[in-house]
Amino acid sequence: MKIAVCVSHVPDTATRIKIGSDRKAIDPTGVTYIINPYDEYAIEEALKTKEKIGGDSIVYVISVGSDANKESIRKALAMGVDEGILLKDDSQRDSFGIAHALSDEIKSLGCEIAFFGKQSVDFDNSIVGQITAELLGYNCVPVVVDFKLDGSKIIAEREIEGGREVVETELPAIITAQKGLNEPRYASLKGIMASKKKTIAEKVAAKSPNYSEIVDMNLPASKQAGRILGTDSSAVAELVKLLREEAKVI
Amino acid sequence: MVNKILAILEQREGSLKKVSFEAASVASRLGKELNLEVEAVVVGSDVNNLNEISKYGISKVIHLKNSDFSNYTSSGYTEAISNYAKEVNAVCLIVGNTALGNDLAPRLAVKLSSGCIMDCVNLQVESGEVIATRPIYAGKAFVKVKLSSNVKVFTIRPNVFKAEFSEIGNAVIENKEISSPNLKSQVVSFKKSEGKLDVAEANIIVSGGRGMKGPENFNLIESLADSLDAAVGASRAVVDAGWRPHREQVGQTGKTVSPSLYVACGISGAIQHLAGMSTSKYIVAINKDKDAPIFSVADYGIVGDLFEILPVLTEEIKKIRS
Numbered sequence: 001m002k003i004a005v006c007v008s009h010v011p012d013t014a015t016r017i018k019i020g021s022d023r024k025a026i027d028p029t030g031v032t033y034i035i036n037p038y039d040e041y042a043i044e045e046a047l048k049t050k051e052k053i054g055g056d057s058i059v060y061v062i063s064v065g066s067d068a069n070k071e072s073i074r075k076a077l078a079m080g081v082d083e084g085i086l087l088k089d090d091s092q093r094d095s096f097g098i099a100h101a102l103s104d105e106i107k108s109l110g111c112e113i114a115f116f117g118k119q120s121v122d123f124d125n126s127i128v129g130q131i132t133a134e135l136l137g138y139n140c141v142p143v144v145v146d147f148k149l150d151g152s153k154i155i156a157e158r159e160i161e162g163g164r165e166v167v168e169t170e171l172p173a174i175i176t177a178q179k180g181l182n183e184p185r186y187a188s189l190k191g192i193m194a195s196k197k198k199t200i201a202e203k204v205a206a207k208s209p210n211y212s213e214i215v216d217m218n219l220p221a222s223k224q225a226g227r228i229l230g231t232d233s234s235a236v237a238e239l240v241k242l243l244r245e246e247a248k249v250i
Numbered sequence: 251m252v253n254k255i256l257a258i259l260e261q262r263e264g265s266l267k268k269v270s271f272e273a274a275s276v277a278s279r280l281g282k283e284l285n286l287e288v289e290a291v292v293v294g295s296d297v298n299n300l301n302e303i304s305k306y307g308i309s310k311v312i313h314l315k316n317s318d319f320s321n322y323t324s325s326g327y328t329e330a331i332s333n334y335a336k337e338v339n340a341v342c343l344i345v346g347n348t349a350l351g352n353d354l355a356p357r358l359a360v361k362l363s364s365g366c367i368m369d370c371v372n373l374q375v376e377s378g379e380v381i382a383t384r385p386i387y388a389g390k391a392f393v394k395v396k397l398s399s400n401v402k403v404f405t406i407r408p409n410v411f412k413a414e415f416s417e418i419g420n421a422v423i424e425n426k427e428i429s430s431p432n433l434k435s436q437v438v439s440f441k442k443s444e445g446k447l448d449v450a451e452a453n454i455i456v457s458g459g460r461g462m463k464g465p466e467n468f469n470l471i472e473s474l475a476d477s478l479d480a481a482v483g484a485s486r487a488v489v490d491a492g493w494r495p496h497r498e499q500v501g502q503t504g505k506t507v508s509p510s511l512y513v514a515c516g517i518s519g520a521i522q523h524l525a526g527m528s529t530s531k532y533i534v535a536i537n538k539d540k541d542a543p544i545f546s547v548a549d550y551g552i553v554g555d556l557f558e559i560l561p562v563l564t565e566e567i568k569k570i571r572s
């Protein structure tokens with residue numbers, strides 16, 4: 001079976017965001033980029049799926065973006081993914097643009113299942129997996145914390161408010177991974193060495209319209225530090241009084 | 251024919267969720283400003299409080315009905331709503347940004363060849379166009395976005411838009427039976443989690459961090475949360491350490507929350523955590539380190555030993571609430 005895992009390349013979560021001079025994008029100066037944290041769970045699940053199915057299964061890692069994305073592709077290769085594909089586009093695509101490119105590639109590769117992180121921690125839309133699935137006519141279970149594949153039948157648990165929904169569906173399908181789905185493996189030294197030698201296939205990302213346009217980007221108004229009410233439980237009475245009478249939240 | 255704006259309502263176990271009333275209010279406001287006819291749409295089997303929607307400026311509710319629609323089915327709901335939206339020429343859809351809305355909205359967008367903006371915290375009409383404001387980088391920044399597609403789908407963050415009363419008499423409820431729904435993908439059961447309240451939905455959150463010193467001390471957090479009818483939250487450090495489940499994690503790789511009160515106990519306030527909670531209306535920090543970054547966003551702080559402070563605070567809250 002052919003398995004895809006789609007990854008994005010995002011600013012490290014420790015980044016202090018600064019807005020660029022055009023107010024349409026962040027200022028990339030000094031920003032360290034990493035593989036999107038949720039994508040590591042997607043890679044692990046793709047590898048586990050391959051190991052379970054066995055035979056001549058193959059896992060492809062696909063990323064849409066610039067040459068810089070190769071770093072995240074190599075990370076996936078080092079973890080054990082077989083082939084890397086970069087769908088090149090230096091422009092800013094919205095979620096639809098990215099999904100169009102990915103669906104086109106997943107289709108031409110003939111992958112029956114694709115794993116995504118549940119969201120990229122940059123724009124936080126958390127919709128690329130669902131859109132890709134709809135474009136392909138695949139089933140899709142997003143925000144998955146437990147995944148079972150039995151023949152072509154899928155039983156997946158997804159996180160919702162107050163619990164988990166158990167969803168039954170079938171291949172072909174897209175699964176988006178939530179933290180807790182698995183424990184991503186560390187790349188072995190051998191894996192890292194091998195990944196450096198692998199060629200990453202470069203293709204031009206399929207054309208697609210962008211539906212959304214960024215009008216402005218800004219930072220939240222910085223909050224003023226409030227009052228320190230004390231250093232022990234003698235401050236509790238005043239705290240409760242303020243919460244009741246000033247904040248009116250209790 | 252006047253074009254339509256649809257508020258997509260969410261029901262669980264036959265009752266409309268609070269975010270549905272927020273979506274209804276947003277749709278009726280935008281309807282007025284954009285000169286669109288407003289309708290609400292709900293998918294389900296039996297929904298018992300549909301009448302309530304009339305309080306939020308909605309005069310017509312379409313109930314897309316099937317006995318297989320009591321539980322969510324992404325394929326079935328998507329098909330039923332998108333077919334209806336096409337039939338009535340809907341140009342704008344407002345959906346709650348819940349687990350269901352997050353699954354449903356992008357699929358509807360594809361079916362309607364529309365763009366989709368998620369997790370909006372503000373929707374404003376400027377020169378006839380809807381400008382959406384939404385957090386990015388988990389709230390470290392905000393972006394204003396507009397859509398160029400003919401049909402537009404927006405999801406709204408729960409608890410941010412007010413469900414505004416605007417009584418206009420009884421709403422007309424129109425039932426539409428959906429025959430042979432698409433059930434390719436179906437929810438077969440629900441496993442309720444142990445916690446009473448979910449951080450994503452709670453009005454008050456009490457969170458614990460590494461300063462709690464061990465999972466066994468979280469009973470202090472739970473008691474305070476109980477006294478406030480609050481949800482229990484956690485920092486990434488304690489989730490990664492296995493002290494608390496991931497569903498409680500607040501911050502950039504957990505949940506971004508905006509409750510009216512957030513009480514941070516023994517949380518230093520890493521940038522990823524602050525991003526996820528600094529839009530809370532009021533923040534209380536209890537931490538023994540006076541230099542902890544959490545104090546820079548807190549409205550009220552106590553610099554001290556939480557093991558001494560929390561039990562007293564819990565007792566005090568119980569007293570005033572009894």
